[in-house]
Amino acid sequence: MTYHCDDFFTSVMRQTPGLVVDPEAPIKGGCAALYPGMLQDAHVLVKAPLDPYLSKGMGKQSVETEIAAYKTFASCNGIVKPLATGNAVGLPYLVLPHLVPVDSLVREMDLPTTLEIKYAVISTLEEMHTKYGLAHHDTNPTNYFLDGRIPLLGDLGTVEVCNSQKRIVGGTRLFLPPEQKQGKVLAANDVYAAGVSLFTMMACFDRSEIDSRQKISKERGVLVDDNSLVGPEQLSV
Structure with a gap:
């Protein structure tokens, strides 16, 4: 069509x-x-x-x-x-x-602002996990947004039911834990990704920095096609 x-x-x-x-x-x-x-x-x-x-x-x-x-x-x-x-x-x-993506501001944010955003995101993830039984599965700063000074989580195209198994792995490679690369949908995957996100924000990695690190990993043969499963031994973080 x-x-x-x-x-x-x-x-x-x-x-x-x-x-x-x-x-x-x-x-x-x-x-x-x-x-x-x-x-x-x-x-x-x-x-x-x-x-x-x-x-x-x-x-x-x-x-x-x-x-x-x-x-x-x-x-x-x-x-x-x-x-x-x-x-x-x-x-x-x-x-x-059309909200402001957090990853575009990381070089300008101080530590209190970074932590405020992270606490807000973690609170939202906790509600998703406990109240709805769902995992975001692509938690990273490119999917954090600011509405004024209010942090929001967006880009929900990879949301899955917790404690299920998937044949195709979604998400952003730099933030994937080994379990997610095995196709396991766990609330813990979001917690892992939130931790990596906090590190990249504190290290002032913007979108280009994140893309660059994934490109380096791919050149080293770590990453495979986005629709393929990856073993835990290939973790690129």
Whole structure:
């Protein structure tokens, strides 16, 4: 099936009155692209698996998972709240507030601010684990956001049921514990990733630093294809 961006955005804007999207300036995400736009004078991002590769398989599944997760966590104060969700020309989409990603600020933050963000994220993760029985499974500073001074956790496309087993491993490689690389979905995986995240924030690793370290690991033969399982002996952190 062929997807046409014009048809997609026309349908999205028709379903969300007041929304204007710039389809020519996408920001690549992990399993979906982010398109900047405006909604009632507020900056927003439209998240959708529009790339020909992403519009099927993992991309589409990730956005569908994220939509379901946001609905599940609607009453959780520490989670980013989508402004709209829907389906256009057979593709799921999210309209999200354009918030400041924490990883873009790490070089400017002092230690008290870093710890405040980390405590807030850990509190949100604890609620996800204990109240809902779900694990985020991609806990890292690129998925932490600030709404003013309020830390929020976003990018829920990898949320899984705790104590389950997965054939395909999701997440960001630098932050994966051995158990997650074996396909085990555990609350402890988020705790491990939160610890690595705190280290990278205190060491002032921004997104380029994180990508660079993963690239180095890949060049050394540590990392494999994103859809493959990795053994604990290949841990790259």
